[in-house]
Amino acid sequence: MTQFIVAITNPTEVATALEGGADRLFFIPGSADAPTAQRHDVIVSAAGTPVWMAISEALASSALGREAELAGFEAMVLPPSMNEGVASGCRWMAKECPRRIAWIATEAPPRAELQGLKGKGFAGVLLAPPTGENRLLDHRSPAVLARFVKACRQAGLISVLAGALEPPDVPRLLALAPDMILWSGRWRGEDRGRGPDGTALAQMRRLVRSAASAEREGEEVATDVVFVRDHVVDMTVGAYSHERGMRQRVRFSVEAEVIRHPREPRDMADVFSYDIITDAIGRLAEAGHLEFVEAMAERLAADVLADQRVKRVMVRVEKLDLGSGAAGIEIRRSAAPG
Structure with missing residues (x-):
């Protein structure tokens, strides 16, 4: 069953995301030097809901000796394009947060590259549009996304489709059976500075659950x-x-x-x-x-x-x-x- 992840940028957004029915949270710190207390507050506010955290090259480069900042996070999400030096700097994370998710923008990687990511220890791949405020279906056809999901499955990787989803997008993405859908932005035209919209989140959750919970009834059903x-x-x-x-x-x-x-x-x-x-x-x-x-x-x-x-x-x-x-x-x- 496809799970629903919601992106947040600070601890104050956690409650809205959880009330909206998020299965997981994706914490995107505003900067590499975001205070350790903020990361801790996200975990505490999540109250047991799994949380992923985005790791930028800047954060990875300055992270040596800061292992405690990963305590409590289920996975770290980082770009696979990090050079070897930066990637080596990420190895400190393994003890506290062993799962790594590759964050790939725009292009769906070929099957061989996905298999290579699996060999490097990545647990999954997050496919997103160029910026989190864009719709994935504006940039890639359902056929391309379907091949990406299938290739991830064959490589043993978690597939995550991300973007600033609108309600009509959700059934189209669910038909591709990704492991997770990540809502990483507000609907178009709305104030992006106010954080997640609880009503919009609840509707997204209903969309994800409606397809998953539907059951075929007897022959006489209308x-x-x-x-x-x-x-x-x-x-x-x-x-x-x-x-x-x-x-x-x-x-x-x-x-x-x-x-x-x-x-x-x-x-x-x-x-x-x-x-x-x-x-x-x-x-x-x-x-x-x-x-x-x-x-x-x-x-x-x-x-x-x-x-x-x-x-x-x-x-x-x-x-x-x-x-x-x-x-x-x-x-x-x-x-x-x-």
Whole structure:
């Protein structure tokens, strides 16, 4: 189950983050020389909730002999680009805080680099936009993020997706099944100097929990249909040799029967976002060449049915560049019982 981490910058923000339902806290000190008492106050205020702390190169360089400052922190988050001298200076942390998380901005590292991080003793990788105030989905497509999460899983690393999330972002990121989602900024347009917004945090927590706690009920449960129709993308598909490397138009139509919410929707936690469907199509389009539209339809249906709120799905896939008409397949699939 994906966990929810909230970034804080001082001890006064801890209570708001915890009231908002944070599973973990990510403490980002305002400076390398932040007082030891401030770090201690964060741990005390967290009252047992796991806390990570960001370690800058400046802090790592000046940290020798300050082992006590890491006492109580679950993990330290530091850039893997630190030179060997600075990295050596970080080894003092190992006794008090043995877990290390690599903080990587902007670029999703290749699989070989992730495996290298595992070999260097990193426990996970945090993927963030260029600054914490930006949305990750503004910089990387869901397909790229999905490959990052999968590569982390294969390398035995914790995957963390971070950014100044808006409510519609959360279901899209949850569909990728990262280990953790880190909310590292306020919503756009709001005063960034006031610290975390408790109401916004609570809604984010509800979004994270709503998808995780959904359960498929009996056949008679009421459903609604969420659909995406006539969604056209350019991609490579086909069994003929001349179709390899040749992009052609493919049209997708998807109808998902989702469990009806018991009350009138009030926020994103109460609805099934059609972005989940369009993102699944996008990931399929970027996954590489497939010979058969039948295989595409099956993969897309399985991807949509992975959401516990979906009971049945119809997927239609049509190739549009074969002549005057369209050719393809329509399938209907149901979620497995239980």
